[in-house]
Amino acid sequence: MNWYLQSGTDSDVVCSTRIRFARNLKEFSFKLQNREEVEKLENKIQEEMMNIGYGLKFLKLSNIDEITKISLVEKNIISPECALNQKQLCDILINDEENICIMINEEDHFRIQVFNSGLELENTFNLAKELEEKLDNIFHFAKNKKYGYLTACPTNVGTGMRASVMVHLPALSKTSNIQKILEVINSFGMEIRGIYGENSQASGDMYQISNKHTLGITEEEIIKNLKVITKKIVEQEREARKYLAKNSIDLEDEVYRDFGILSNCRKISSKETRKLLSNVKMGTDLGIIRELTDLQVSKIYLYTKTANLQKYCKQTLDKSQLDIKRAEVIREIINNK
């Protein structure tokens, strides 16, 4: 089963962990802008495929259909910039489990990414670091003694590492404590944002927390700080849930009404699904809703996203069909334990 359908440590609050390294090859200029240069990089990678290992396969995004590309964006495995690159100069190296995905020629030559479900910072970091070192030996990344790894955008210079966790904070949102959390996170050198890109409002109470700085701080310190702050948020979210659950009938009523709509509606938008699912996930995590397993919740999260829905149904659907099919798939997942 793919990592994004699994439950992990503290996964009542932490959905997933990601470690990302931005790396560039010495022998190429930053940000390859034309097909000729990109082909040189592609050839070099393809020559080294046997040495890379990890079950990674090289995929040219220009050869992949739109829905598959967007389904990867919806899983947060590749960036929208990578998928929607007009010149189609991006590629990926990905394994079957999809817990390793290297974006090629996105902003940097390599964006090495490793994913895990739940809060799993050390293990994810260790695998990402091991992979990064192996790739460094093969491709020779651009590095400066004073600054560390060099990147296309100066904000990534140094470790070139971004460690992030995706957290579900419905109770902190409901109790209006989210603003306080934002301030604390900032003071720890971390930033938090809603799941659909920067500055967007959190959709379905999902937030991504990641380190702000890559320079003047070691990788280990980043991991340690993010773990401390995440543990703190997990604790506070659980406290807030406990507080809500005190008035248990109100919370029970709220989450079950949303479950009732989700499991009975005949058409539903992606936005409404995320809104209802936020309460339903919290209800399931708190043991209030006993009709659903964690796996079913994860499946609904994934397969109601527009492109993944079409992958699941093996059909291309227009807007009105999408909303009807989404409701059908939700019922199918709920009724098949």
Next chain:
Amino acid sequence: MNWYLQSGTDSDVVCSTRIRFARNLKEFSFKLQNREEVEKLENKIQEEMMNIGYGLKFLKLSNIDEITKISLVEKNIISPECALNQKQLCDILINDEENICIMINEEDHFRIQVFNSGLELENTFNLAKELEEKLDNIFHFAKNKKYGYLTACPTNVGTGMRASVMVHLPALSKTSNIQKILEVINSFGMEIRGIYGENSQASGDMYQISNKHTLGITEEEIIKNLKVITKKIVEQEREARKYLAKNSIDLEDEVYRDFGILSNCRKISSKETRKLLSNVKMGTDLGIIRELTDLQVSKIYLYTKTANLQKYCKQTLDKSQLDIKRAEVIREIINNK
């Protein structure tokens, strides 16, 4: 099974039929105002119980607990005025099936009522008439050659008869055709009102249609006219439902969302129940919702009414308990086919 839980003719639209005769005894003055006079009437009735028959039992409302009285009001078997009479001067004659109920000393000495499920005007009238004639032989009702039966309020003089049907008009309400219907009904000498008393807005799209006039028109004409107009409304409501069902996914989605909330909520007011149930009943009548039988819908209608809910649970409940228990009873009825 009591009549109000059964389905009858055209019961996708017509919930019930009622015939009511207002009658007064010659030997008593209209509107008995003190205990002494009422006792004389009560004694007379009790002396004649053997002759009345029909399985009728004499019940002093002053001996009945509040919840039982209100449960009869909620079933529309006795009037709120009868149940809430401050001086407790009202009584009833009622049979076990509760399809015959005579209110004693409400506005008139006798309010003879016969009920049926569905559209059943002739049969209901025949039984009511038979009973009225029998009672006339025993009690000798006040009658005037020119005007007919005499009543406390002049609006009932003549036949003293009120024939009424309870109709469920969700589609005509949704398609905003209800105003036109109101006008047509008026021009036929009929009046229509929401179920909770005159001038009230229709609750859960339930309306009562009855004859406006009791003078200058025969009983048979009243029955015939009410039948014609009711048949017409049934037809129009069905047309409106067909129209809504054309855009079938929208209607399906709407009724199933309401079904989802109704069957999953953990607390619910009586008002919200009626609102949701209106769509759910229509969905069931149209064959869209297959999870519910007519009997289950009827049970939910009845046992979610505040006093009947407490009768059903055999418990006295306060406001907050009521809403929680109501949701419980709904789930109980839905899960026990």
